[in-house]
Amino acid sequence: MTLSDKLPPQSAHALDRERIRRAPKVLLHDHLDGGLRPETIIELAAAIGYENLPTTDPAALAVWFRDAADSGSLERYLETFAHTCAVMQTRAALSRIAAECAEDLAADGVVYAEVRYAPEQHLAGGLTLDEVVDAVNEGFRDGERRAAAAGHRIRIGTLLCAMRHADRSPEIARLAVAHRDRGVVGFDIAGGEIGNPASRHAEAFDYLRAEGARVTIHAGEAVGMDSIHEAVLRCGAHRIGHGVRITDDITIGADGQVTLGRLASYVRDMRIALEVCPTSNLQTGAAASYPEHPIDLLRRLGFRVCLNTDNRLVSGTTMTQEFQHLRDTFGYGTAELEEFTVNAAKAAFLPFDERTALINEVIRPGYARLRARELSRVPVDGTAAAPAA
Numbered sequence: 001m002t003l004s005d006k007l008p009p010q011s012a013h014a015l016d017r018e019r020i021r022r023a024p025k026v027l028l029h030d031h032l033d034g035g036l037r038p039e040t041i042i043e044l045a046a047a048i049g050y051e052n053l054p055t056t057d058p059a060a061l062a063v064w065f066r067d068a069a070d071s072g073s074l075e076r077y078l079e080t081f082a083h084t085c086a087v088m089q090t091r092a093a094l095s096r097i098a099a100e101c102a103e104d105l106a107a108d109g110v111v112y113a114e115v116r117y118a119p120e121q122h123l124a125g126g127l128t129l130d131e132v133v134d135a136v137n138e139g140f141r142d143g144e145r146r147a148a149a150a151g152h153r154i155r156i157g158t159l160l161c162a163m164r165h166a167d168r169s170p171e172i173a174r175l176a177v178a179h180r181d182r183g184v185v186g187f188d189i190a191g192g193e194i195g196n197p198a199s200r201h202a203e204a205f206d207y208l209r210a211e212g213a214r215v216t217i218h219a220g221e222a223v224g225m226d227s228i229h230e231a232v233l234r235c236g237a238h239r240i241g242h243g244v245r246i247t248d249d250i251t252i253g254a255d256g257q258v259t260l261g262r263l264a265s266y267v268r269d270m271r272i273a274l275e276v277c278p279t280s281n282l283q284t285g286a287a288a289s290y291p292e293h294p295i296d297l298l299r300r301l302g303f304r305v306c307l308n309t310d311n312r313l314v315s316g317t318t319m320t321q322e323f324q325h326l327r328d329t330f331g332y333g334t335a336e337l338e339e340f341t342v343n344a345a346k347a348a349f350l351p352f353d354e355r356t357a358l359i360n361e362v363i364r365p366g367y368a369r370l371r372a373r374e375l376s377r378v379p380v381d382g383t384a385a386a387p388a389a
């Protein structure tokens with residue numbers, strides 16, 4: 001197979017920011033504790049007497065997070081979460097943060113999201129694991145209602161993370177299964193990848209497999225193929241968080257001939273989705289630059305790639321902004337945004353009929369409308385009559 005054979009036609013129209021924002025999008029990889037509003041952190045910190053924030057100016061705090069996370073190392077990136085987790089230790093704080101997350105995603109045009117967090121990191125104020133999950137779910141239901149009142153349709157499921165370096169994964173796996181019909185759609189492991197192999201959590205993954213639970217695993221971000229191999233073949237991951245280092249198992253000859261190794265073939269053949277987060281990858285050193293980011297290669301090779309934010313505050317991003325970077329770097333347009341969105345909907349941890357409805361009743365019609373507007377050159381708000389082409 002040569003790569004040039006696999007190039008789809010690029011969209012003829014450049015998508016402007018507002019059209020990207022309005023297009024229906026699906027987000028599968030977004031951390032609740034990485035996406036707080038800076039104003040909310042400052043308010044909550046003041047209320048509980050948390051004095052370690054680097055600044056109490058919202059704009060400066062947003063810049064601080066992005067800069068501190070721009071370290072080239074995943075470990076340094078993760079250090080910034082101490083400040084967000086510090087203010088996420090009560091029922092009210094968790095519910096508020098989840099509700100605001102739903103509102104912010106909806107305002108960015110996200111119609112379905114799976115938002116993840118590690119319940120074990122929210123026990124310092126005396127909450128139980130079950131109370132943490134209930135508080136977050138309550139917040140999301142509230143946020144969905146508020147978004148609907150503002151004219152935005154969004155649905156949110158949650159993924160419970162266990163931390164790779166800790167030893168609570170069996171408990172968190174049981175928690176995910178106990179709440180699976182009440183807002184929780186799957187399980188993940190997050191945190192430092194180096195020195196913390198997924199196989200340490202084999203007990204949790206064996207249990208989840210026996211329960212038929214849905215699993216995604218952060219892998220192939222700071223560690224390469226070995227980590228992806230473990231995640232998929234030993235731990236049974238249905239999706240991979242990041243997974244960009246799968247390119248270590250792909251060779252491209254001087255003649256453009258592409259060869260996939262056994263692992264890369266498995267991931268592509270089995271339609272294991274790669275939850276790709278370009279900006280986060282640049283910050284942690286998983287990719288050197290947008291042009292060098294493997295998302296375009298993987299997409300052209302037919303991997304089930306979807307586009308994600310990872311951490312909206314820490315990476316200073318939104319879904320709209322992630323796609324703008326790809327538009328500017330690779331010339332992507334409506335077709336590619338729709339492709340990522342449908343890929344994400346196919347890989348969502350929703351029942352089959354709900355995934356189908358999401359694609360056929362929300363995503364496809366949304367993009368059809370977008371394309372019709374492009375053709376007639378109607379302004380995005382549809383108010384003024386467009387001049388004839």
Ligand SMILES: O=c1[nH]cnc2c1ncn2[C@@H]1O[C@H](CO)[C@@H](O)[C@H]1O
Pocket residue numbers: 031032033034074078081116117118121161190191192218221280310311
């Ligand atoms: O890109 C990432 N790779 C690995 N772990 C991450 C990433 N982003 C956030 N977290 C970790 O996941 C926890 C639960 O949400 C966060 O507290 C953070 O430590």
Ligand SMILES: [Zn+2]
Pocket residue numbers: 029031190218241310
């Ligand atoms: Zn992540």
